[in-house]
Amino acid sequence: MKVVAVASAKGGVGKTATAVNLACLAAESGRSTLLWDLDPQGAATHCYPSKPKVSGSPNRLLAGKRDLRSQVRQINEHLDLLPADPSFRIAESLLAGRRSPQKAIRRLLKPFVDSYDIAILDCAPGLGIVTESILAASDLVISPVIPAPLSIRSLDQLDRFMTDKQPGLPLLAFLSMLDERKVLHRQIIEQVRGDERFVSVAVPVSSSVERMGMEQRPAVEASPRNLAAQAYRRLWAEVETRLGLD
Numbered sequence: 001m002k003v004v005a006v007a008s009a010k011g012g013v014g015k016t017a018t019a020v021n022l023a024c025l026a027a028e029s030g031r032s033t034l035l036w037d038l039d040p041q042g043a044a045t046h047c048y049p050s051k052p053k054v055s056g057s058p059n060r061l062l063a064g065k066r067d068l069r070s071q072v073r074q075i076n077e078h079l080d081l082l083p084a085d086p087s088f089r090i091a092e093s094l095l096a097g098r099r100s101p102q103k104a105i106r107r108l109l110k111p112f113v114d115s116y117d118i119a120i121l122d123c124a125p126g127l128g129i130v131t132e133s134i135l136a137a138s139d140l141v142i143s144p145v146i147p148a149p150l151s152i153r154s155l156d157q158l159d160r161f162m163t164d165k166q167p168g169l170p171l172l173a174f175l176s177m178l179d180e181r182k183v184l185h186r187q188i189i190e191q192v193r194g195d196e197r198f199v200s201v202a203v204p205v206s207s208s209v210e211r212m213g214m215e216q217r218p219a220v221e222a223s224p225r226n227l228a229a230q231a232y233r234r235l236w237a238e239v240e241t242r243l244g245l246d
């Protein structure tokens with residue numbers, strides 16, 4: 001099973017939109033896919049109808065004593081969702097007190113490795129112990145970057161964090177919520193052109209992505225011909241190549 005984390009130091013950059021759409025495309029390509037909502041806010045979980053029940057002690061969960069397989073919900077033939085768990089609100093402090101916090105996420109994923117081809121992890125923003133543990137379990141990190149100078153700085157922070165905690169782990173960045181009518185956005189396109197962390201795909205700002213929470217369907221499924229959907233498709237093709245899946 002390949003593990004792809006969608007992560008950023010910054011909030012509101014399009015991580016959830018990316019994770020949900022890429023998971024949909026992975027499943028569409030016939031790969032058995034697990035979308036894991038690791039953000040206790042549950043935005044990815046909310047992109048699908050009906051609220052699943054999640055219960056149990058956070059301590060037991062993070063100690064690897066709860067089998068998460070019972071929480072999994074089938075979305076379609078090839079896609080399963082592991083919904084947000086409120087326990088993760090205190091994961092940071094719980095993991096801080098453990099001996100090998102880096103191993104926590106890998107341990108939680110263990111029961112799934114033989115059942116799925118790919119797991120896509122929608123991460124909460126930030127660079128703490130939970131993110132460190134996610135990196136230790138991942139084969140690739142995807143980071144959406146909104147076209148603003150501060151966002152590039154937060155990509156640099158993630159990059160340094162990865163080099164420090166998980167040297168060699170590949171990072172794939174792309175411009176998210178791009179509006180080419182804006183001068184600043186066009187300047188940022190130029191700025192990142194020579195930056196090898198960035199793929200040439202940029203996801204444009206699009207109401208079809210905005211509507212996802214309301215319609216509870218990924219944009220690539222609800223509006224497949226939309227420009228943002230097409231960009232996610234190119235991004236998925238790039239991810240397949242990077243993971244050696246094509």
Ligand SMILES: Nc1ncnc2c1ncn2[C@@H]1O[C@H](COP(=O)(O)OP(=O)(O)OP(=O)(O)O)[C@@H](O)[C@H]1O
Binds near residue numbers: 014124211
């Ligand atoms: N391409 C897009 N076009 C228009 N709106 C978008 C696009 N991508 C994301 N959004 C909107 O921007 C907001 C933030 O997106 P999203 O929730 O995916 O970001 P996030 O990085 O997961 O945020 P958080 O850090 O809070 O988890 C949401 O309201 C979402 O609908």
Ligand SMILES: [Mg+2]
Binds near residue numbers: 016039123
């Ligand atoms: Mg999110």
